[in-house]
Amino acid sequence: MTIEQVFVLAEKIGFQDDFGRWNFTNDNLLDFVFMVEETEREACALICDEVANKHHKQHYPDLESVADECSGKIRQRDEK
Numbered sequence: 001m002t003i004e005q006v007f008v009l010a011e012k013i014g015f016q017d018d019f020g021r022w023n024f025t026n027d028n029l030l031d032f033v034f035m036v037e038e039t040e041r042e043a044c045a046l047i048c049d050e051v052a053n054k055h056h057k058q059h060y061p062d063l064e065s066v067a068d069e070c071s072g073k074i075r076q077r078d079e080k
Contacts, residue, residue: 001040009035045074 010016013032017023048071055063 001036001043005039006036009039041074041077045071048074 010032013028013035015022015024015028015032048067052064052067052071055061055067
C-alpha cells in the first residue's frame, strides 16, 4: 500500500478536520485499521487471481486451482 493510498483511506474515515489537523478517536482509528486490512487483503487476492488466470491460459489446471483456492481463502478472512 502506498502512502497516497493510506491518506486517501484516512480522508474517507475523516481523520482530518477542516484545518488539516489529525483527529483520532477509538472508533475512527479502528475503522481505519479495518479498511486498510480489507484493502490489503483484496490486493493479495487479486494477485492470486492473476496467477490463476496465467496458469489457466497455459493449461495448468492444478496450479490454477491452487491460486483460485488461495484467493478464495484470502477473501474469506474478510468474512470472519
